[in-house]
Amino acid sequence: MDNNLEDIEKIKNILEIKVRERTEELYQSKKLLETEIADRKLIDKRLKESETRYRYIIEHSTNFFYTHNIDHVLTYVSPQSFSFLGCSPEDAKRKWTDFVTDHPMNKDGFMHTQKAIDTGIAQPPFELELKTIQGKIIYVEVHETPIVENGKTVAIVGALINITPRKEAIKKNKDNEQKYRNLFENAPDGIIQLDDKGYILECNNAYCEMIDYKHEELIGKHVTSTLASEQKNLFKDNFPTLINTGKLLLEEVHLTKKKGEIVKVRRNANAIYDANGKFSGIIVHTHNITKQKELEEKLMNVKKLEAVGLMASRIAHEFKNILQSIMGYSHFAIEGLHKDEQRFKDIEQIQKASNRADIIVKNLLKTGKRFDLDLLAVNVDSTVSRFVNDNKNTFGERITVEYNPEKNLNKMLVNGDTLHIELVLLNMCFNAADAIEGNGTIKISTKIIKNKKIQKDIYEWVDDKNFVTITVSDNGLGINKNSLNHIFDPFFTTKSVDKGTGLGLSSAFEIIKSHKGFIEVNSKLGKGTDFFINIPLME
Amino acid sequence: MSRILVVDDDEQIRELFKRILQDEGHQVFLAADGVDGIKLYKREQPDLMLLDIIMPNKEGIEVIREIINEFKYAKIIAVSGGGRGNAKDYLSFAMHFGAKLIIEKPVSTEKLIEAINNVLNK
Secondary structure (H helix, E strand, C coil): HHHHHHHHHHHHHHHHHHHHHHHHHHHHHHHHHHHHHHHHHHHHHHHHHHHHHHHHHHHHCCEEEEECCCCCCCEEEEECCCHHCCCHHHHHHHCCCHHHHCCCCHHHHHHHHHHHHHHHHCCEEEEEECCCCCCCCCEEEEEEEEEEECEEEEEEEEEEEEEEHHHHHHHHHHHHHHHHHHHHHHHHCCEEEEEECEEEEEECCCHHHCCCEEEHHHHHCEEEEEEEEHHHHCCCCCCCHHHHHHHECCCCCEEEECCCCCCEEEEEEEEEEECCEEEEEEEEEEEECCHHHHHHHHHHHHHHHHHHHHHHHHHHHHHHHHHHHHHHHHHHHHCCCCCHHHHHHHHHHHHHHHHHHHHHHHHHHHHCCCCCCCCEEEHHHHHHHHHHHCCCCCCCEEEEEECCCCCHHHHCCCEEEEEHHHHHHHHHHHHHHHHCCCCCCEEEEEEEEECCCCCCCCCCCCCCEEEEEEEEEECCCCCCCHHHCCCCCCCCCCCCCCCCCHHHHHHHHHHHCCCCCCCEEEECCCCCEEEEEEEEECC | CCEEECCCCCHHHHHHHHHHHHCCCEEEECCCCCHHHHHHHHHHCCCEEEEEEECCCCCCCHHHHHHHCCCCCCCCEECCCCCCCCHHHHHHHHHHHCCCEEEEEECCCHHHHHHHHHCCCC
8 A cells, every 4th residue: 555655656746747847838938928929019019100100101291102003903092182183092093094184195104104014114204194173284293113023013103293383383484485585576676685796696577677687697797787887886886885884775776778778776775794793795676767767857848848838928928019019110111112122122021020020929928828729620631731732842952841641541530720730840840851961851641549658647638548640750860868858848949049949849849738639759869850749539 | 080099018019009090090199007098098088999908007907997987888909918827818808898809919000900990980
């Protein structure tokens, strides 16, 4: 029995040792597990933290993130869908295609994505045009990276950057530039840009047209190359002022067109400076004042005519009294004398002279006011024909008078005074004859001119557009430009004192004015002169 | 023979008209301005007055008005040298206030005589 007990004790001891060992083992194992759990927990925590951080970054980025699979089906959309597209990420995922417009550049974008999927290689960023849920157009720049596993693309990760403000700024800039270019090209004034030496860098259409040059003919030329010869030093003389003051106004500059014609312009120059404040060039505005100058001159002529006319009428009054005496007393003096007596002939000369003076004084009076005309329906052809016929020998043997009538003879009706029209013609022919040296021809022609352009601000009394125009041409000396401005002035004459009174053309002008017509003149030194007498056509 | 008053501020014209009219057998009175002209007209009461329209002292128009006012049937010929911007207005005024005829200077001797005879015979 004792033996039995001893055995039991032994077994018990062994068992106790084994239990202790196992317990220790379990304890160790538990400890290990606990440590492992703690580690795992830590990792989990860290992971969670990291994910939160990334989510935080993604969700608070100004960029819009997404992923999609190789079938272009979106698997993730970041909450920026709200700010980009105006809808939730879920809606964005579901209705993605609704946001893509049919702008052609979007097709290119799709091809980039497909290429990234096919090759597994990231493509350069591209742009898309999108439409928000509210219908607003936005522009995005797309950065996409393919996710590759085992050599095969499984997904695409993408980020969108909103580039709408940048796009709009560029467009605005472009619009602005276009606007300024339009302003430059369509400006009515010529604009030229010069470098600091005065060479033309750029000029607009208006400037090219003004002086009749092509753009490429002007670029690179010096600005003085088109100055009229008498003003060649203008640039040199005024350059220092421009540099010193930064601006310069030249009231009247004469430019020469390609074919030599003179254009009068007003120039406004402004110096331009580079970023360092150094003088770098000039902008010149050129305003064409040719027409304006012409008008001013003509208007001045008409005004002068009126003023001088008034004075003339006062002088005429005095002359009429004097003429009355001369004519009256010579009437007594000639009484009782025989035609063959020398004294009869002498007094007859006095009477002839006073008759001529009477005509001059009458015309002189008429320069100040409208002529008292007997206006009747007159055929200009018959008037001119008779005039030419009557005055074949009036201007001496050396002068031939030719008449070239309009074809529609019987249509040349005007409301006119035959005698006064003849007076005008006589006057012009005398002038023409005086202008011709040696033998020559005075050519008179008539023509009906319809829809004639009238400078209303000068010939304000003219109401009509259709005229019978009588042209009186000579191949004489011509009239120089200076005199041409004065030929209709009373008392203006280039002839010596004993030859002309200077009243002829001003009277002629007044007579035609009283017909509601006007006279124009065209003359070239050494070539001759054309007078155009325009009388309104009777309809 | 008629009695004619010539009023003109130009002495040469006065003398000329006087001679022309005397040669025609008329009796002629002369005045050098409007004031004298009216005085003389009232004193002599001529058959006809040859009156310059533009004169110093008193304008021809005023002379016509005064004479016609007193002598309703006075025969007046207005003579004008023209001139003055609105000479035409002066002439139409003269007719309006009672001048029988208007003559413009210079006038030939024949025409002057003819005009005077016409007015005298009316």
